[in-house]
Each structure stands twice: as C-alpha cells, then as structure tokens.
Amino acid sequence: MPWIEHDHADVAALVSHVTEAFVDACRTAIHARGQAWLALAGGRTPLPVYAQLAAANLGGVVSAIPTDERCVPHDHPACNLRALREAFAADANIVPNALTREDGDVDASLAQSRALLAVNPQPFDAVLLGMGADGHFASLFPGAENLAEGLATASGIDAIATLPDPLPPEAPFARISLTLPRLLHARDIHLVVTGADKRVVLRQAQADPDCAFPVTTLLHAPGRHVHIHWSP
Template sequence: MVFGPPQDPILYSFPSPNNLIDALASFVIKVQKDSIEKKGRFTIALSGGSLPKQLNSLIGKPGLKWDLWHVYYADERAVPLDHPDSNHKLCSDVFYSKVPIPVQNIHPIDPNYLDDLDELSDAYEQELIREFAMKDSARYPVFDLILLGMGPDGHTASLFPGHELLSEEDRWVAWIDDAPKPPPRRITLTYLVINHAARVAFVAAGAEKADTLHTVLDKPEEGLPASRVRPASPGQVFWFVDDAASSKVQYQRAQFKL
C-alpha cells in the first residue's frame, strides 16, 4: 500500500449522545462489512473509558460477523487482567460477555510481563506482528478501525501532552511509567500504528469536552496528542461528537451518511 499525506478530519456532530451512539454503531457495522469483504476479517483496536459500553448498541444488529472480529487495545494499564483498572476487564464485563467474539480473537496484554514494561510492550508488539506482518506482509499494522476517546487534557490512548512518547518513531508499542493520571504504568500504541490505520474514530460527548475539542480541531498547531492523530492517506480520522462537545468548534461539520 502506498501512503500519502493525511486528509483533513471529518467531524460529525449529533443532537444527543444517543444519536451519536446510534451513528457510531452504523459506522462500525459498515466498516466491518467492508473489511470482511476485502480481507476476510475485521481488525479493531479499542481504548477504555466509556467506549466499550457504547459498543453495546451493536448487540442484536444484523450483519455482524463476530467470529471474524480480531480485537486489540489502543492502550492498556499494566495491571492483572481482572484488576478494576484493566481495560480488558472493562471490555470483558460490558462488551465481550454479551457478544460471541471467539476468545482467541481477543488480544489482551500478557500478564506474565507486568513487572517489566519493556517486556510487556515487546510482547504486545509481537501480537501485532503475528496478525499483520505475517498475514498482510505490511511494514506497519493497518487496523481497519481504531476507536479512541479524548481526555480533558487532549490525551488519547496513553499519549499525553508534553510526553516523550509523542515523538516515538521506532516502536509500534511503547510503555509509560509516569502517566499523569493513575495508574501510571501503561503500554500504548504509538503514532506509527495509529497513523497507519485505515480509519480512526474518536468519540467525545459532553460540554466538558468543548474547550479541548475546539483546540484539537481549530488550533491543531498547538499539538495536543489527539490533534496529532492524522492517518496517512488513504486513511481517515472521524470525530463522532455531540452538539454539547462541539459547541465551541468552528471546524466544518459533515453530514453523517453511509
């Protein structure tokens, strides 16, 4: 695949969080369908927060082929898989337990390496190599979809403002032991992976996100981590937000349609 310059983000804004979630579900179903028709599988990376619960809107919808889903994490906390802080536990409790994704198609961190962040991130990078480099012969992993949230400081995944990981140019998966919000020890996909995805979709709702979203979309030169998510063409970044979150944004909105 030949990658070109990033395309401008596409912003979808909806009257309510429920409208947002319904549109996101339709989007995920369409991306899944296109990916399976093209490659015979659907690769997705999830972050934590409210995103896993929002995916519950997919339950019972027609056209979903759960057996062909391959699920990874955009970031994960360096805690046991059953720990309350684990993104994997959250996803298991609110999403995986309700849908028939084969357990072998869900790719958590290896808990045997929790005491060594370098080993932990290396092991997760090997998971990506097995899925992408061996199957696709790709120089970089090309996820069909990466779903991300955005913190009030503009961080996404575990890429935080001002942190040295923002300039990581070699590793697909990197570790951080000084995250400014607990728990401090984490691993995260780097921009090398995020910015080679076919699609990245951010989800942000609520008036408390308004100032940050304004900065990310209207002042990208400030370099907040979320604004640095700009997949190389033909990749595309989408923002799914509600009107409260976009209330201060001047960036042009698009009409949602599939």
C-alpha cells in the same frame, strides 16, 4: 479538511452512529478478507458501542485490541481488556487480544504488545479513540517523558510503554500504548469527544497544527481523515 465532523444531539445518538460505522466496517472486512481487525479505546463512553456490536450478529470473526492498556493484572477493575471481554461477552466471535501480560509487568507487556502487532501488520479495519480534557488520546499524555516517541510518525515502532506525568489519580498506572503511526495504519479512524470543555480543547487543536495537545498530531496527520464524533 483532514477530519469529518459528526455532531450528535446526545450520547445515545453518538453511540448509535458510531456503532453503525463499526458494524459496517466489520461486515465489509469479513466479506472482503474473512475477518475484521479493530483497535478500541477504553473508558465508559465507548462501552455501549461494544455491547451493541456484540448484539449485531456481525457474521464472522472480529479480533480486537485496546488502543492502550494500563499495566495491571487482567482481573483488575482498571484493565481495559477486562472491560472489552465483558462488553463482548454476548458474541464469542469477537475476540479481545491482550496488549499486556496477565500480571501487568511493564517490560514483559511491552514485548508482548510488540510481538502481537508484528504478526498482525495489516491495517486496522477501524480504530476508535477517545480524548481527555488535556488533549491526550490512547494514553499518549502531554506530560509523558517519551511522548515524542509515541507521536513520531516515522519511528517504525508499533507500541510504547509510557508513564503519564502527572499520574491520573483515578488510574495511576504505567501504560502500554499503540503509537500514532500504528493507529494511523487504519482504514477508518473515529475520535469520540463528549462535553463542552473537551470541545474547546478540540477546537484549539483543530485550529493550530502546532498546538501542544497530543491530539493535534492525530488531527493534522497528512493524508488521513479522522471522523470526529461529538455530543454534549
């Protein structure tokens, strides 16, 4: 199967297991290549993972970027970079990098994100993704006009600017998202899913490679194995 499933009794167990995987990935990368390179999801569920990473004494430099970012100023409550900086505050060697400009301008942010990825073409040592109830991941929403561009595995594009349709009422902003091929360019990929409703969506995407949920393309990407972490 193109995925490896990890079922956890609760969110705390999920966080512990994912943290352990990321600690191992970071330490292995630091030992082998001098530093680690991560792409990290926003949202509430992963934040305890990041806080535990910051407390783990990883022993070297870790550079991280959001898998996706809202085009808002960096001090805005909806900014994923802000959340990463706060979560990693205990370890100055973990350095979050911005996908967007300080003021959140969409066009300038897209240019910045592509430039950042162009000078960092190496595989991510680990990627952490979440999944929405509509099957989206990394702000690759099913209703977005340019969803196909974000999912095209042969596009050669590392990042896109995208606008969810409909806009999520809790975060009605344009986004910069890493594309599926850039996310797949990784040594390890972890997908975190919580709740029974989302598991139904996940099972549909697993069962049908032609399913319309965006996450389907991630799960059925040829030659890749995704670690799926689920808890109630």
